Amino acid sequence: MRLGAAYYPERFKPEQWESDYKKMQDAGITTIRISEFAWSRLEPREGEFHWEWLDKSIALAEQSGIQVIMCTPTAAPPIWLVEKYKEVLPVNDKGERAVFGKRQHRCYSSEKYWEYSERIVEELAKRYGNHPNVITWQLDNEFGGERQRCYCENCEKAFQKYLEEKYRDIDELNDRWGNFFWSEDYQNFQQIRVPLEINAQLWTKYNPSLELDFWRFSSRNIVNYSNFQAALIRKHTSVPITTNTDPFYYGDTVNIFELFKNLDIAAVDVYSESLYEIGFYSDINRSMKESGKFLMTEFGVNNCNQYEVMDQLNNSGCELLSFFAMNAFPWGQEQGTHGLLTLTGEPTKNYRVTKKWHEDNKAKEQLFTSKYKVGIYYDFESSWTYSIASWGGETSKWIYPIYVLHTVYKSVFEKQGHVKFIYQPDDIKDVELLIVPKHIIYNKQLEGALARFVENGGKLVATDDIFKKNEDNVFLTYMPGIYNDIFGWEGKSFIDLKEESTKFVISEKTSGKGKAWIVRSDAGLEGWKELFEQII
Numbered sequence: 001m002r003l004g005a006a007y008y009p010e011r012f013k014p015e016q017w018e019s020d021y022k023k024m025q026d027a028g029i030t031t032i033r034i035s036e037f038a039w040s041r042l043e044p045r046e047g048e049f050h051w052e053w054l055d056k057s058i059a060l061a062e063q064s065g066i067q068v069i070m071c072t073p074t075a076a077p078p079i080w081l082v083e084k085y086k087e088v089l090p091v092n093d094k095g096e097r098a099v100f101g102k103r104q105h106r107c108y109s110s111e112k113y114w115e116y117s118e119r120i121v122e123e124l125a126k127r128y129g130n131h132p133n134v135i136t137w138q139l140d141n142e143f144g145g146e147r148q149r150c151y152c153e154n155c156e157k158a159f160q161k162y163l164e165e166k167y168r169d170i171d172e173l174n175d176r177w178g179n180f181f182w183s184e185d186y187q188n189f190q191q192i193r194v195p196l197e198i199n200a201q202l203w204t205k206y207n208p209s210l211e212l213d214f215w216r217f218s219s220r221n222i223v224n225y226s227n228f229q230a231a232l233i234r235k236h237t238s239v240p241i242t243t244n245t246d247p248f249y250y251g252d253t254v255n256i257f258e259l260f261k262n263l264d265i266a267a268v269d270v271y272s273e274s275l276y277e278i279g280f281y282s283d284i285n286r287s288m289k290e291s292g293k294f295l296m297t298e299f300g301v302n303n304c305n306q307y308e309v310m311d312q313l314n315n316s317g318c319e320l321l322s323f324f325a326m327n328a329f330p331w332g333q334e335q336g337t338h339g340l341l342t343l344t345g346e347p348t349k350n351y352r353v354t355k356k357w358h359e360d361n362k363a364k365e366q367l368f369t370s371k372y373k374v375g376i377y378y379d380f381e382s383s384w385t386y387s388i389a390s391w392g393g394e395t396s397k398w399i400y401p402i403y404v405l406h407t408v409y410k411s412v413f414e415k416q417g418h419v420k421f422i423y424q425p426d427d428i429k430d431v432e433l434l435i436v437p438k439h440i441i442y443n444k445q446l447e448g449a450l451a452r453f454v455e456n457g458g459k460l461v462a463t464d465d466i467f468k469k470n471e472d473n474v475f476l477t478y479m480p481g482i483y484n485d486i487f488g489w490e491g492k493s494f495i496d497l498k499e500e501s502t503k504f505v506i507s508e509k510t511s512g513k514g515k516a517w518i519v520r521s522d523a524g525l526e527g528w529k530e531l532f533e534q535i536i
């Protein structure tokens, strides 16, 4: 496992660069992530590019044996851009437009944002695409983070277009969404509004079918923008392209499986001391690609168990562990964030831990093998459906990921270690036990794949809410065949937990060479642990 660090030469005097690079080398840090957020220093005025500082800092890094992950700076549009084109700034669900002064202040439907992104990304790629010391490209920063869904006029028009392409006929949309309910029938696609939370006097929610399509649209908007940047860079380089995600920290806002489809390697930012939580983020990301490898692009450096974490990551397919950050920052929104060096440039305890770990491990090989016993099926659309169904509170967006991480994953990880995450029916293979938690959205292809998995000898555990709604976020009015055929549920209605005993296992059945269980989704860790004692 290589070691790296986020480094921001634009924030320090050039005299400091060489000494910082030397300290990196001494600790075994041989990669830096660079130019993330540097748009205003790369293009301080429209069309005026300043490359000298970046050229020089990269050259100095090369002389010090440090390679570079080049980041596109588009998560921080400069003031001249947002002053000239207000439409670049996103609008929140109260209809209020953001003002300059934070980050991720961009609307993914703004043509001007795309146009100016195209220029800065392409100029950067032209200049450094073939640079021998640039080994990877990172797009933007934490897509779907602070900027999630945008409710501006351009997004509304794009959402209407998305719906028109999907449904073609407005009556098809009216029927599928059930718009006869409360007289919500639309006459044309241009009448459909984004779900703004304006007019607080009307204390109710929007149609959950509209909401789910808006979440799909918003995620796709981000994925399209990411693909657009990747295509621009690919014209000028053949090195791998990634983006650093921060999944679940902000809720499941973007479908990261879709996001990484068109990128070469998955990457994740993690701020945690919990070994199972770090295991979860590692497994979520490693499972994105056949290679079983991933990058940890950011890892907070104020942990008390860093050596242990480094061991765990080294054994879990992590190709690069990049610390956040090399230096502590005296200014800005991240002032007070720990670095491997203190504000005065002195090594911290975790700098010494990093150095020690590197010295202990530089001659060893990584131990990870991608053999799994257990898989967990992760479904972003089911996650969104749960967020939409909740009635408020910031934590409500976490319902699905919290359950999968702190209950299901934790109980498996503590019993037998790493897990393969599966994101599509065709990838159900190479595991003995498959857990399908809270997959509320029905998927015919998945139903068939799960049945075949059990018939062929797999063990399958699902929660009581499996396949209760269709893809339009409407409850089903029939029972999918898998309930009886595979899980042995003999009821004629979906499972109502209030009518069941408190036992964790609600039904079980042996089919073909395998076996399947339906379990309570409202039970805690103990239920899962007891079941795994018997079946893993």
Ligand SMILES: [Zn+2]
Pocket: 090, 091, 107, 108, 109, 110, 150, 151, 152, 153, 154, 155, 156
């Ligand atoms: Zn917008």
